[in-house]
Amino acid sequence: MTQSGMADLDSQDIEQQQHRYQREEFRSAVRALLMNPLMSPGHEDFSAVRRQADVLREWFSRETGWALQIEREGARLYKRPADLIDSTRGLPDYDRRRYVLLSLACAVLERADAQITLRVLGERLLAFATDPVLALGNFSFTLGTQHERRDLVTVCRTLLELGVLQRVAGDEEAFINAGSDQADALYDVQRRALAGMLAAARGPSTWQPEEAPVTLEERLHALVNEYVADSDEARRTALRHHLARRLLDNPVVYTVSLEPEAQAYFVNQRGVLAARLCEATGLTAEQRAEGLALVDESGTLTDLAMPAEGTDAHVTLLVAEYLAADERERTTQRNNLPFKRTQDIADFLREARDRYGRFWRKSAREAGSERELAAIAIERLDKLQLVERRADSVCPLPALARFALGEADVRTTSPRRNTDVPDPDAFTLT
Known part of the structure; x- marks a missing residue:
């Protein structure tokens, strides 16, 4: 082969490697944006997102209709959920009260200077919380109790995770416990990230009072209708x-x-x-x-992985297998009663505790813990759309069958150093 022929092969090989690298980087950027639709410049995948900006905008627009904004200050994928009333979605440990506080905090930050302290944020939020419309909804907020200060700190930590705030100094935990003038924290306000918080097709302030939707469901649809x-x-x-x-x-x-x-x-x-x-x-x-399900075999493109490590994840997997086996038996016997009582699941976990309890956290090994464990497992399965909850019972859904496992084979592989901490390698499910 001539030198020119070898050069052509080398050039083709380099071109193929570049093409493969571009494809892998694009895929990583897509996955990163799906998991972090509001991405700060400090995110590990932000550089890849910027390099792939044009291709990413075109792909999301074509395949999902979601707009993507990418700037030096960050990236915002304006995701809008297909099901607006899905109760399993949302921020962890957030109820309606905390969502109200999050909205009020954003309103305060919109009017704030480049820096703000936690205490000033709380005091200005108090003024917003006295709105008569909120009072009609039985909402009230003060900073007088530790519980209310913890709610405010939870909101601040959410904004820190989203990149809306950046901590300069201080300690939120001290603010919760002390509540004195000496316990405070100082933040930088990131305006670009703050402006991207609301992923709405139409801003709520654009409605005239007499035209504004009334019910929560109407308001949600009005925000995102395209x-x-x-x-x-x-x-x-x-x-x-x-x-x-x-x-x-x-x-x-x-x-x-x-x-x-x-x-x-x-x-x-x-x-x-x-x-x-x-x-x-x-x-x-x-x-x-x-x-149809799109499954991530790596288990990273999800808010809730299954299977996973820890007591709650193991209990959830046991309940999934129990319900799947019960569903198979029901189908075989043509039983038309698909629902399983929560108490039945709790009874199953009480028996499972005798076999697996030594691998669980201390609180899960205590008598009476089966009711709490059953509630945790059912909530996780509901979020994964593997069961349907109705009152005090659950119904297995078809996708639950993929988690039907055989009998667990317990194999001790390492000595336990701390019985309060579950050892993920202490048992193998086969």
């Missing part, structure tokens, strides 16, 4: 965006959960749709008669 042109192509695009959002945001999409028009499109196009999304995200499609 214009769809009156044409077949526009409606098909809207359906495709809706399904792509659900597949990327939710653990599984069940065919029966879709509206008739979306259901027909989904049945015909789900293979093509899944292939495009999996190519860009590295997810694996699992198609069944009941629906």
